[in-house]
Amino acid sequence: MEGRGKKARMLDDKEQSRYFQGIARRFLARRGAPFFLSAKDLDLISSWEQAGIPLPVVLEGIEKAFENHRKGRRERSKILSISFCRAQVMQAFEQCRDRKVGGTQKTAERREKRVLLRSEIDRFLKRPPPGLEFLRDIFLEAQEKLGRPDNPDEVLERLDEETERLLLANADAEERAAVEKEILAEHQRLGREELAAAVEIKLVKYLRDKHRVPYLSPFYY
Numbered sequence: 663m664e665g666r667g668k669k670a671r672m673l674d675d676k677e678q679s680r681y682f683q684g685i686a687r688r689f690l691a692r693r694g695a696p697f698f699l700s701a702k703d704l705d706l707i708s709s710w711e712q713a714g715i716p717l718p719v720v721l722e723g724i725e726k727a728f729e730n731h732r733k734g735r736r737e738r739s740k741i742l743s744i745s746f747c748r749a750q751v752m753q754a755f756e757q758c759r760d761r762k763v764g765g766t767q768k769t770a771e772r773r774e775k776r777v778l779l780r781s782e783i784d785r786f787l788k789r790p791p792p793g794l795e796f797l798r799d800i801f802l803e804a805q806e807k808l809g810r811p812d813n814p815d816e817v818l819e820r821l822d823e824e825t826e827r828l829l830l831a832n833a834d835a836e837e838r839a840a841v842e843k844e845i846l847a848e849h850q851r852l853g854r855e856e857l858a859a860a861v862e863i864k865l866v867k868y869l870r871d872k873h874r875v876p877y878l879s880p881f882y883y
Contacts, residue, residue: 682707684717684819685724689744690863692728697859703744715755718815721881723751772815775880779818780808782876782883791873796828804878815880822878829869830862841865 685707686699699707710720727747783805790798804821807813838861845860869875877883 678711681711681717684823685710685720685744687823688721688724689747690859691867692724693741694863697863698855699744706745706748710751713755715751716758718819718881719754719758720751721819721879723747723754725881726750726754772880775883776808778883779876779878779880780805783808783878786874786876791875794832794873794875796832797825797875800825800828801878819879819881825875825878826866829866829875833865833869837868838865841868 682704689699689703690697707720724744724747727750728741730750731741731746783801787798787801787805800821804818807817807821841864842857842861845857845864870877
């Protein structure tokens with residue numbers, strides 16, 4: 663009994679870590695520098711986790727917050743804190759609870775996003791960019807998962823994380839050096855950990871744009 667209880671706590675810790683990392687990864691990728699979260703940011707994420715707001719809902723709120731900011735006509739200042747996304751996250755949470763009561767619209771939106779995602783996966787698999795054969799198995803798995811309507815979006819989010827991990831692991835040394843040089847030129851005072859995070863974020867974005875690697879998370883569609 664004691665062993666099983668310990669294992670359950672480990673799984674909980676793992677899920678909690680994925681929750682924090684998933685939110686930080688998405689927010690930092692959208693915000694850019696500085697490449698770290700403040701203590702207040704972490705406290706806010708913790709409050710969302712304790713309130714039971716699912717990870718996909720938080721990610722949806724972050725995407726909407728940045729999209730609204732991008733479309734705003736007034737002069738836009740740089741988004742520095744994740745608290746900027748608080749209102750959109752809470753709105754997404756309320757909409758999520760409403761959709762559980764009458765989920766027809768949500769089902770239609772989810773289906774439409776998955777249709778778009780499938781077309782992007784099919785395009786990538788039909789003509790994979792040279793040198794990115796290591797992504798084939800992930801995209802085949804994503805294609806298979808999309809064929810199962812009961813599969814949660816979190817599964818595709820994990821595959822997207824794996825895609826970025828492999829892109830980084832197989833990145834060309836010259837391209838990595840060029841990105842690091844660019845980051846150093848823009849942000850000369852970054853510490854070692856911040857520099858490494860900044861390089862990874864920018865390198866992944868560069869590689870995805872260069873090779874037209876589609877996102878596997880439906881939240882981008």
